[in-house]
Amino acid sequence: MSQPREEGRRLPAREGSPWTGLWAVVAKEMADHLTSARMRILEILIVLTAAGTVYMAIQEIRTTIAQDPFLFLRLFTTSKDPVPAFVGFLGFLIPLIAIALGFDSINGEFNRRTISRVLAQPIYRDALLMGKFLAGLFTMTLVLTAIWLLIIGLGLITLGVPPSPEELARALCLLLLSIFYGGIWLAVAMVFSVVFRQPATAALAAIAIWLFFLVFWDILSSLLASALLPIRYGTMEEILAQTKLAMNLARISPNTLFSEAIIPILQPNVRSLGLVLTWQLQGAILGTPLPLGESLVLIWPHLTGLIAGTILLFALSYILFQRREIRV
Amino acid sequence: MDELVIETEGLTKHYNGVVAVENLNLRVRRQEVFGLLGPNGSGKTTTILMLLGLTEPTAGWVRVLGLDPARQPLSVKARVGYMPDEVGFYEELTARENLAYIARLNGLSGRVAQERIEEALGRVGLLDVADRPVATYSHGMKRRLGVADVLIKKPQLIIMDEPTQGLDPEAAREFLRIIRSLKEEGITIVLSSHLLHQVQAVCDRVGLFHKGHMVLEGTVTELARQVLGTAYHIQLEAEGSPESITAALRRLPGVTDVSWDGKYHYRVAAVEDLRTEAAGAVMSAGGRLLSLELDRPSLDDIYARYFEEVEHVPAA
Ligand SMILES: Nc1ncnc2c1ncn2[C@@H]1O[C@H](COP(=O)(O)OP(=O)(O)OP(=O)(O)O)[C@@H](O)[C@H]1O
Ligand SMILES: [Mg+2]
Numbered sequence: 001m002s003q004p005r006e007e008g009r010r011l012p013a014r015e016g017s018p019w020t021g022l023w024a025v026v027a028k029e030m031a032d033h034l035t036s037a038r039m040r041i042l043e044i045l046i047v048l049t050a051a052g053t054v055y056m057a058i059q060e061i062r063t064t065i066a067q068d069p070f071l072f073l074r075l076f077t078t079s080k081d082p083v084p085a086f087v088g089f090l091g092f093l094i095p096l097i098a099i100a101l102g103f104d105s106i107n108g109e110f111n112r113r114t115i116s117r118v119l120a121q122p123i124y125r126d127a128l129l130m131g132k133f134l135a136g137l138f139t140m141t142l143v144l145t146a147i148w149l150l151i152i153g154l155g156l157i158t159l160g161v162p163p164s165p166e167e168l169a170r171a172l173c174l175l176l177l178s179i180f181y182g183g184i185w186l187a188v189a190m191v192f193s194v195v196f197r198q199p200a201t202a203a204l205a206a207i208a209i210w211l212f213f214l215v216f217w218d219i220l221s222s223l224l225a226s227a228l229l230p231i232r233y234g235t236m237e238e239i240l241a242q243t244k245l246a247m248n249l250a251r252i253s254p255n256t257l258f259s260e261a262i263i264p265i266l267q268p269n270v271r272s273l274g275l276v277l278t279w280q281l282q283g284a285i286l287g288t289p290l291p292l293g294e295s296l297v298l299i300w301p302h303l304t305g306l307i308a309g310t311i312l313l314f315a316l317s318y319i320l321f322q323r324r325e326i327r328v
Numbered sequence: 329m330d331e332l333v334i335e336t337e338g339l340t341k342h343y344n345g346v347v348a349v350e351n352l353n354l355r356v357r358r359q360e361v362f363g364l365l366g367p368n369g370s371g372k373t374t375t376i377l378m379l380l381g382l383t384e385p386t387a388g389w390v391r392v393l394g395l396d397p398a399r400q401p402l403s404v405k406a407r408v409g410y411m412p413d414e415v416g417f418y419e420e421l422t423a424r425e426n427l428a429y430i431a432r433l434n435g436l437s438g439r440v441a442q443e444r445i446e447e448a449l450g451r452v453g454l455l456d457v458a459d460r461p462v463a464t465y466s467h468g469m470k471r472r473l474g475v476a477d478v479l480i481k482k483p484q485l486i487i488m489d490e491p492t493q494g495l496d497p498e499a500a501r502e503f504l505r506i507i508r509s510l511k512e513e514g515i516t517i518v519l520s521s522h523l524l525h526q527v528q529a530v531c532d533r534v535g536l537f538h539k540g541h542m543v544l545e546g547t548v549t550e551l552a553r554q555v556l557g558t559a560y561h562i563q564l565e566a567e568g569s570p571e572s573i574t575a576a577l578r579r580l581p582g583v584t585d586v587s588w589d590g591k592y593h594y595r596v597a598a599v600e601d602l603r604t605e606a607a608g609a610v611m612s613a614g615g616r617l618l619s620l621e622l623d624r625p626s627l628d629d630i631y632a633r634y635f636e637e638v639e640h641v642p643a644a
Contacts, residue, residue: 024432113416120410
């Protein structure tokens with residue numbers, strides 16, 4: 001009856017669902033997030049940002065643009081010196097929130113020496129990892145939705161006109177995009193929380209990646225492009241090819257994907273994210289606005305890019321975590 | 329198979345070529361309290377982790393409650409309680425909240441969970457502090473909470489890694505009381521410990537680990553016979569002629585050694601419990617018996633002697 005097993009062989013079929021206990025983990029983690037001081041600070045930060053930027057936007061909208069079919073969307077995109085637009089802030093606030101929610105998710109369990117106790121319960125590691133990811137994502141969804149409602153509410157009160165269904169739909173798309181953008185940064189933070197035993201190291205590593213993409217990646221991608229495809233004869237093709245490469249390289253950064261993707265959503269008259277793209281949201285191309293469906297087609301690659309990146313990173317943390325020796 | 333709760337064959341774990349556990353054949357029967365002994369790094373924790381499916385064995389075969397921990401980890405973990413050597417809790421949560429999370433992970437909710445939590449907390453005497461954050465608990469209270477935590481799932485087998493470390497003597501005694509009462513309820517218990525007198529007080533059988541091998545296994549008496557040669561030491565005090573008393577005791581079949589410690593005190597080493605015969609021998613030698621006591625072989629002696637010997641003879 002005894003059948004000796006080979007060395008380190010992975011067993012094919014596992015009993016039961018890998019998600020047993022998932023919702024217990026999600027509920028516990030969300031409760032932790034929502035009551036934590038860390039979250040309180042982030043909430044204050046983001047509420048202040050939203051209130052400040054939207055207040056400035058309203059001032060600006062009142063004085064300059066009186067007639068605009070997409071007045072409501074202006075709340076998100078209008079800036080008034082010296083305050084940038086709300087979406088500009090979102091681009092770096094969201095990674096911050098995501099990293100804050102994820103950087104100590106797994107190593108925290110090791111450090112509190114709770115991991116072996118939790119994994120001695122009838123659940124798989126899958127459920128713990130996924131539960132923590134989902135809890136972070138849901139918490140972010142909750143916070144972002146609250147902010148979103150706050151801005152819509154402020155708009156209703158101060159602008160005095162209700163948003164059109166299309167405006168609402170576009171604003172909702174922005175919310176969804178923000179959540180997916182948060183998802184990828186949450187996945188980054190969780191990878192580091194598996195790799196590094198010290199939460200501080202994990203946080204630092206995640207912030208380093210974030211800063212790298214925020215500050216250096218654009219510069220680096222144009223440098224890389226000019227190194228890989230140098231302009232020898234100054235022909236149009238050469239210049240185009242180089243610019244295109246630089247742009248595609250830049251899109252490796254989630255920040256770029258996000259900031260590009262919100263342009264057609266919030267500025268319906270932007271018809272292309274190709275070479276005509278300018279980095280300011282202000283520099284929109286004039287013309288007839290695109291219907292929402294076509295704007296979505298424009299950003300579809302960006303959205304799938306964000307989701308694919310999230311899945312890849314999650315898979316990476318999964319593999320690393322499965323191999324981890326649970327001994328504290 | 330008479331109710332083997334744990335059965336392993338050739339269980340082996342190597343870490344990059346370093347032997348942690350080698351060719352372990354362990355058998356623990358139902359309602360038994362089994363102690364894992366051995367110096368630091370001898371493979372006790374590794375064995376425990378493999379039994380729970382928390383570490384994958386390099387080779388070998390394991391059954392826990394008739395289940396394979398690698399193939400049926402959920403069924404195994406639903407029935408086996410594990411208290412790690414460094415048990416930790418969510419410090420900002422109360423004891424009740426900590427246990428509630430564990431209950432939910434075990435698929436328990438509502439009244440059932442509530443009742444189990446109350447029962448477990450009551451059992452370890454933490455009811456009146458149950459709503460305090462665990463951060464305010466002392467080391468001993470956390471250990472007790474660890475026991476409550478294990479009881480939530482109503483396990484058939486409890487595995488505890490060094491459960492009594494850092495407990496004061498009274499707390500340790502209380503702990504042993506709890507272990508005995510769990511055994512009474514039909515729960516099988518495996519524990520590792522360095523506190524030999526506690527192991528001796530509570531364990532039915534012990535296994536002695538050395539460099540990943542289980543080198544000795546059995547009841548304390550059996551180990552004593554193997555390691556100390558004789559299993560029984562009788563201490564007796566008697567008045568009378570030391571020479572004739574010693575001679576009479578020596579003549580008893582089964583006595584291996586008799587020593588006279590001056591005045592009235594004698595030590596008799598024997599292969600079995602020869603108290604009655606010893607008393608008879610003293611009387612027949614014209615002595616007056618003052619006291620007669622059987623020295624239980626002490627695990628401390630066995631342990632010390634065993635490792636004294638292996639230090640001279642390197643383990644094969
Ligand atoms: N993750 C690991 N990588 C490499 N070696 C390991 C690892 N974990 C344990 N070991 C080795 O395996 C051996 C057995 O360790 P184990 O923790 O099982 O000992 P133990 O009997 O529980 O000791 P202690 O009484 O100190 O708790 C040790 O030599 C240890 O160094
Ligand atoms: Mg150990």
